[in-house]
Amino acid sequence: MSTVDIKKPQMGAGGPKKITEGEADLYLDQYNFTTTAAIVGSVDRKIFVLLRDGKMLFGVLRTFDQYANVILEHCVERIYVPESNQYAEETRGLFMVRGENVVMLGEVDIDREDGPLESMERIPFAEASKRRRDGDEARYRHETAKGKQLARYGLLYDFHKSDMY
């Protein structure tokens, strides 16, 4: 692809250039590679946010900043229990999520998001919450055991309880 050729000389700082620096800059400037540029397109749309602790939040993105701190309005927390094809939901209201706790976020197509839910059974939130906690405990035990095993071979296996996603 010819466009790839144009872009590549940019990688080497001060290396041989096939196009002028100005031309390359103009090309890349269309994209504006910043955190905020990536998120601004989703404002006032329904998004999902996956947090580091495994929580799944759905809400309308109202505002955000360069650290990806986000404000979600009409926020709902959803827990999926795939093994039994169940799910649970609980409204949370207005949330401010600190950016460092976000794994990923994305726009949800409101016409299509209910599709998978229709085939799933809805259960009380407390029950799903308990299942998730049990699952997390089991996983924590498993991963720490794995970490110990690997340590015997001199390998470091980093598993943090706060990273359950």
Added chain:
Amino acid sequence: MLPLYLLTNAKGQQVSVELKNGEIVEGELTNVDNWMNLTLSNVSQQDTIGNSGNIAFQKEIVKSQEVYLRGTYIKYIKLQDNVIDQVKQQISNNNGSKDNNSGNFRRGNKFGGRDNFRRGNQNNRGYNNNQSGGGRRPYQNRYENSQRPSSGSGMGGFVQQHRSQRDTNNANVEF
């Protein structure tokens, strides 16, 4: 409107903060700073939410008059549902009492997501210095012309209202 701005304007309201370790701290927000450090009053803190399904789980609730919370240890904050509307009210009240010619001030406050992007970059000068001023222009124009679904009560609504003003004064918005 940046998240921190919203938080600062939620002072005096009940908030519920979940910390990185899962603990929940509930109280009245008395102060916020730029690093999201908080001070809360009439606080009750407990060890994780959602234990209602399991009676055997002992929830210990600790109450205190005042608590200082380090911003870096916050996972998320639950605010009262009316905070956004309240803040918008405050802003429009402020604007009503100020000179109508303060175009820059208005741009700074009334715009939603798009201005967040710009303000974010203003603060971030030290980081994103690989951006050129020219680069931002085409980006802005792209979003001004795009077909965005009109939101209603969202902050995006503000942006649409003032679009014409921003167009004419585009040259004044400089970073």
Added chain:
Amino acid sequence: MLFFSFFKTLVDQEVTLKNDIELKGTLKSVDQFLNLKLDNISCSNESKYPHLTSVRNIFIRGSTVRYVYLNKNMVDTNLLQDAARREAMTEKK
């Protein structure tokens, strides 16, 4: 800054991420923290995240990415080596 520039060259190419969640999509944007924005995503472990079927584009925090799978033809290893060497020299100064 090197990998930031490197990822910029990969924009509009299809990349696969593995952070226990395997995602494939077109790289649309990257930033200095190597946060990624992917369009048109498809996910390999559907069951854990069923809502991902209704999601078209996502923003992924760079700190959570373990691997990014690329094709060999996306990378000019010689150029990359040169760039890395040059960056190391400038840092040494």
